[in-house]
Amino acid sequence: MFLRTLATATALCVAGIAAQAADTLKAAVLEIGTVNWELDTIKHNGFDAANGFDLQVQGLAGSAAAKVAFQGGEADVIVSDWLWVARQRAAGHDYVFVPYSKAVGGIMVPGDSSAQSLADLKGGKIGIAGGPLDKSWLILRAYAAQEYGLDLAAETEQVFGAPPLIFKAGLKGEVDGAINFWHFMAKMDAAGMRRLISVADAAEALGLSPDTPLLGYVFRGEMLLDNPALVHGLAAASRAAKDLLATDDAAWERLRERMNVKSDAQFDALKAGFLEGIPDTGPVDEEAADAMLRLMAELGGSELLGEATRLPDGLFVQSGS
Structure with a gap:
């Protein structure tokens, strides 16, 4: 009886560890990138745990290194622009995109x-x-x-x-x-x-929509298929962090040191720029995105977008998808 109980407890422990590992989300991002303000806010306020996952952030020297980590399976999610995702999908890589920011230069x-x-x-x-x-x-x-x-x-x-x-x-x-x-x-x-x-x-x-979010969290399509709750969990945590930053000055004060600002003017400008870039809620307008991609394909050609000449199906993770 004791051995049976011990075996059952061991099995439950192993299952618990496996479940915990499955719910861990490894993000590889530029170490000094502005996305860290949001990820830090998610982690500090427990928005990851509230949405069923444990966020682990690895800061890297550049976006190229993050892409290498992602493509090599060392990271579950990175931040990139959806045009890069379109190029990858056109080349046969099943990557998907969750909007993060519409801020542009x-x-x-x-x-x-x-x-x-x-x-x-x-x-x-x-x-x-x-x-x-x-x-x-x-x-x-x-x-x-x-x-x-x-x-x-x-x-x-x-x-x-x-x-x-x-x-x-x-x-x-x-x-x-x-x-x-x-x-x-x-x-x-x-x-x-x-x-x-x-x-x-x-x-x-040029006839394009300024509301099309350019930057987003990039996942593998298999994760969306096998564990949609994890992908949508990050989307929900991201929105919770944005809502907090849009309404709570104290949340920004906590980030001030991490933002590496040299003056109050820099701090205010960076805060305003981040908030201005928060995407609207609701689905991405795929017709507008397609128009942007077609223009970029015309301007940059295959050197920029590879084989992508139109918006690939399934690129954006829409609500409920």
Whole structure:
């Protein structure tokens, strides 16, 4: 009887451990990325446990390293843009996307610049965070061509570099305009630079929806199939963290040190930028996303999107899917 009881207890213990392991969610993200503000909020407030999983976050040196960890099975989820997911799905990889943020960058100019539009940068030097296929750069090129008949690539000098380098070049006045990610733009704004145009405004002028979330949590499709509660659990925890950050100043004060801000102005700008990027609740407009993908395929071709020429079916994890 004792042995039977011991065996039963052991089996239950093993089953409990297995269940706990199955409910662990390993996230690989850029160590200094803004997504850590949300993940930290999820963990600190127990939003992961409340939604049936244990979040474990691994900070890595770059987004490329996170993708390697994800593709190698060392991470369950990463953060990337859905256009990358579309490329992967078109190549046969069953990845799916849960919206995280619609925040996008734009182009900043020095506070004393006389430029009032992209047309005024003709003949100038533009710093671009990323490379020639940077999505913000492509959209701004299309916008300049449509609105002003201006070929930004041919009629300006471009300097490509990592976001921090472009940030510094902009502050030092080494470029006439700087295209950067939203959080660097927030810091530029706090330092006295001025937004010439955002990518969201340019995209809207091109007939695209500014409400399409660009960044999101990327899972393997098999996880959505085998353990949908885990995928939807992160989505629910993400929304709970966003709701808290949208309503509780104390939640931001707790994150201040992690945000590595140099001034109250930086703190306020970063907070405002994050909140502005919170996606709407409800399903993603797939027709709008398809329109964006088709434009990006036209601008960046297979070098940007591989074999993806339209929105692949099943890319977005919609409510109840």
